[in-house]
Amino acid sequence: xxxxxKYQPLTYFxxxxxxxxxxxxxxxxxxxxxxxxxxxxMRKRTPERGAxxxxxxWVDPDFKKKLMENGTRACEELGLDLPxxxxxxxxxxxxxxxxxxxxxxxxxxxxxxxxxxxxxxxxNYRSRMVREPRTVLKEFGxxxxxxxxxxxxxxxxxxxxxVLPMRPAGTGGWSEERLAxxxxxxxxxxxxxxxxSKK
Amino acid sequence: xxxxxxxxxxxxxxxxxxxxxxxxVCGSFPNPEELAQMRDGLPAQPLxxxxxxxxxxxxxxxxxxxxxxxxxxxxxxxxxx
Numbered sequence: 001x002x003x004x005x006k007y008q009p010l011t012y013f014x015x016x017x018x019x020x021x022x023x024x025x026x027x028x029x030x031x032x033x034x035x036x037x038x039x040x041x042m043r044k045r046t047p048e049r050g051a052x053x054x055x056x057x058w059v060d061p062d063f064k065k066k067l068m069e070n071g072t073r074a075c076e077e078l079g080l081d082l083p084x085x086x087x088x089x090x091x092x093x094x095x096x097x098x099x100x101x102x103x104x105x106x107x108x109x110x111x112x113x114x115x116x117x118x119x120x121x122x123x124n125y126r127s128r129m130v131r132e133p134r135t136v137l138k139e140f141g142x143x144x145x146x147x148x149x150x151x152x153x154x155x156x157x158x159x160x161x162x163v164l165p166m167r168p169a170g171t172g173g174w175s176e177e178r179l180a181x182x183x184x185x186x187x188x189x190x191x192x193x194x195x196x197s198k199k
Numbered sequence: 200x201x202x203x204x205x206x207x208x209x210x211x212x213x214x215x216x217x218x219x220x221x222x223x224v225c226g227s228f229p230n231p232e233e234l235a236q237m238r239d240g241l242p243a244q245p246l247x248x249x250x251x252x253x254x255x256x257x258x259x260x261x262x263x264x265x266x267x268x269x270x271x272x273x274x275x276x277x278x279x280x
Contacts, residue, residue, distance in 0.1 A: 157271035
């Protein structure tokens with residue numbers, strides 16, 4: 001399934017994927033088309049979905065209230081259907097910085113942020129983000145002052161998390177569309193904060 | 200509490216044996232330990248978000264003493280502290 005032109009031998013997991021897929025197709029349990037469509041659906045989901053939610057919460061206090069109370073329902077109001085996803089949105093404040101990790105595997109709000117970055121699934125990130133969050137955040141270029149408390153959210157079961165970053169200063173009067181461009185994937189995971197007044 | 204139960208569990212080792220406070224009740228969900236054995240996971244287990252102080256979890260924790268880690272834990276893994 002790789003798009004790269006250069007020949008690479010299949011890895012163990014790629015070989016497993018091909019074998020299993022071909023077997024399921026051969027047995028008539030799924031079709032190649034269904035698999036291709038599912039992959040395409042996954043690729044279509046990008047962090048722009050999450051950014052829309054963040055921008056809306058920045059400009060609309062009522063929506064933000066609903067989002068904090070029931071993330072799934074609030075997103076549905078925006079037309080973002082989140083099947084089987086129990087979304088918990090956690091808000092950064094001047095006093096508290098939030099960051100998300102899944103120490104057990106790589107649980108991630110894919111419906112809002114798309115396919116997780118490789119580092120999110122790495123052992124390094126998963127084991128160290130709970131153990132020494134400040135050091136790991138510094139490696140991402142984010143220095144959290146000591147007086148700011150850090151809440152690490154370990155996504156171990158049925159909930160999925162998204163950070164609502166703080167709206168940057170100097171963005172008064174901006175449209176939702178323009179604000180949404182500030183809400184990066186990393187800022188919704190909590191390893192970055194949105195930068196204001198980007199030219 | 201068994202340190203190394205067999206099978207698929209969702210309570211990470213690093214948090215076992217520590218005391219925390221319930222941050223919120225998440226609802227009830229089929230027990231993943233049972234689902235992993237191809238059983239129905241019923242009755243559904245209440246799931247909680249539990250907040251732990253980082254300095255309690257890691258004795259040499261170097262950040263703000265008020266830093267926390269919050270984790271989802273199923274009821275059958277919890278007991279009154």
